[in-house]
Amino acid sequence: xxxxxxxxxxxxxxxxxxxxxxxxxxxxxxxxxxxxxxxxxxxxxxxxxxxxxxxxxxxxxxxxxxxxxxxxxxxxxxxxxxxxxxxxxxxxxxxxxxxxxxxxxxxxxxxxxxxxxxxxxxxxxxxxxxxxxxxxxxxxxxxxxxxxxxxxxxxxxxxxxxxxxxxxxxxxxxxxxxxxxxxxxxxxxxxxxxxxxxx
Amino acid sequence: xxxxxxxxxxxxxxxxxxxxxxxxxxxxxxxxxxxxxxxxxxxxxxxxxxxxxxxxxxxxxxxxxxxxxxxxxxxxxxxxxxxxxxxxxxxxxxxxxxxxxxxxxxxxxxxxxxxxxxxxxxxxxxxxxxxxxxxxxxxxxxxxxxxxxxxxxxxxxxxxxxxxxxxxxxxxxxxxxxxxxxxxxxxxxxxxxxxxxxx
DNA sequence: AATAAGATAGACAGGTCTGTATCATTTATT
DNA sequence: AATAAATGATACAGACCTGTCTATCTTATT
Numbered sequence: 001x002x003x004x005x006x007x008x009x010x011x012x013x014x015x016x017x018x019x020x021x022x023x024x025x026x027x028x029x030x031x032x033x034x035x036x037x038x039x040x041x042x043x044x045x046x047x048x049x050x051x052x053x054x055x056x057x058x059x060x061x062x063x064x065x066x067x068x069x070x071x072x073x074x075x076x077x078x079x080x081x082x083x084x085x086x087x088x089x090x091x092x093x094x095x096x097x098x099x100x101x102x103x104x105x106x107x108x109x110x111x112x113x114x115x116x117x118x119x120x121x122x123x124x125x126x127x128x129x130x131x132x133x134x135x136x137x138x139x140x141x142x143x144x145x146x147x148x149x150x151x152x153x154x155x156x157x158x159x160x161x162x163x164x165x166x167x168x169x170x171x172x173x174x175x176x177x178x179x180x181x182x183x184x185x186x187x188x189x190x191x192x193x194x195x196x197x198x199x
Numbered sequence: 200x201x202x203x204x205x206x207x208x209x210x211x212x213x214x215x216x217x218x219x220x221x222x223x224x225x226x227x228x229x230x231x232x233x234x235x236x237x238x239x240x241x242x243x244x245x246x247x248x249x250x251x252x253x254x255x256x257x258x259x260x261x262x263x264x265x266x267x268x269x270x271x272x273x274x275x276x277x278x279x280x281x282x283x284x285x286x287x288x289x290x291x292x293x294x295x296x297x298x299x300x301x302x303x304x305x306x307x308x309x310x311x312x313x314x315x316x317x318x319x320x321x322x323x324x325x326x327x328x329x330x331x332x333x334x335x336x337x338x339x340x341x342x343x344x345x346x347x348x349x350x351x352x353x354x355x356x357x358x359x360x361x362x363x364x365x366x367x368x369x370x371x372x373x374x375x376x377x378x379x380x381x382x383x384x385x386x387x388x389x390x391x392x393x394x395x396x397x398x
Numbered sequence: 399a400a401t402a403a404g405a406t407a408g409a410c411a412g413g414t415c416t417g418t419a420t421c422a423t424t425t426a427t428t
Numbered sequence: 429a430a431t432a433a434a435t436g437a438t439a440c441a442g443a444c445c446t447g448t449c450t451a452t453c454t455t456a457t458t
Contacts, residue, residue, distance in 0.1 A: 032446080109308075112364075113304065113312050150377070158381070159358060162357025165308055166353075166360070169308065170326065173352035176357065181350055182354035185382065197388060231415060243417085244418085247436080252417080
């Protein structure tokens with residue numbers, strides 16, 4: 001008895017899985033260690049053996065979330081033939097994810113808001129992730145032939161973060177449903193030199 | 200002695216002012232009642248006479264922040280002759296604010312992230328505010344002659360929230376500096392029918 | 399089978415949080 | 429000046445939080 005699948009997974013993974021759900025849905029300060037321990041079915045000392053402190057757990061969770069995101073991005077863009085279509089594919093995926101009821105916004109943004117200090121481990125992991133996304137979008141913009149890749153990259157980045165914000169703030173059925181359309185429009189505009197002349 | 204200006208302001212205002220600074224900079228759960236009381240120089244019972252609970256204070260603060268925002272928006276758009284230029288003026292102002300060192304992102308977004316339940320008073324006030332902004336941007340888009348005002352309004356809304364996110368996540372000198380350029384580009388694209396044809 | 403390592407269970411310490419109670423003092427009203 | 433209302437200072441209760449300690453039990457390794 002008691003040989004439920006959950007008990008066969010090692011404690012560290014069970015903790016990270018439980019923490020992921022709780023942190024994402026409720027935030028970081030709102031979720032206590034006791035609750036994570038109770039819901040993951042792990043002893044307190046086992047927890048502190050794997051994670052010296054709550055901040056360490058948060059940082060580990062964010063790192064795992066970051067890794068997961070890059071895998072997700074890779075699967076999305078894998079079959080797209082060129083940079084422009086890769087960008088458009090990314091924003092179709094963002095649309096699909098944003099309007100899904102399970103989407104509760106961006107957990108990295110939540111980390112930055114709850115831990116304002118840039119040096120805080122949680123903020124640092126979140127910032128590294130966001131820097132990576134911005135760099136990726138900028139690089140794809142450059143490869144797609146944008147006149148000002150940094151500007152287009154910044155614009156797409158803001159659209160993406162705005163979509164996550166909409167999901168959290170408005171709940172299901174929010175205006176992030178239009179992000180793919182807007183992104184496509186923006187890409188088209190920045191790729192046509194006649195539209196990007198200075199004022 | 201002790202007649203410093205701060206002591207001449209009524210307790211309720213001192214509390215709201217202190218709470219504004221602390222909540223905006225640190226978040227809501229991270230700031231305790233005791234700290235607000237200490238820094239505003241008010242007795243605990245005076246606090247609880249004006250605000251029955253911490254949640255009431257948070258809601259009152261957010262309502263005041265919302266009022267302040269609409270005043271700010273009014274001053275920005277007052278002298279602009281037409282809807283399109285009003286939109287562009289808004290995003291110039293967003294740029295200026297985002298890149299300022301004192302900008303720590305959007306306090307309403309922080310409220311939505313720390314209080315996920317849509318029914319929570321803090322989230323409710325934040326959501327009402329965001330709905331208002333989205334409606335305003337959509338209305339200006341419509342008046343400016345956008346083919347799909349809801350799409351343009353949604354896009355501008357996401358750009359704005361993305362700019363606030365950038366400010367919080369990256370600190371001073373972030374990619375929100377390009378939001379005015381991007382917004383202008385997007386408006387131009389959506390106002391020219393040949394660019395908004397369906398795929 | 400013997401030994402070492404990891405996990406469980408629960409009590410516990412020290413701190414912080416929200417909110418209440420008590421009582422003296424200041425300010426405003428009449 | 430007398431009275432009512434608002435504020436100040438501080439102690440306190442009860443809950444919760446992070447992290448530690450001890451002692452028992454299960455699982456790997458050799």
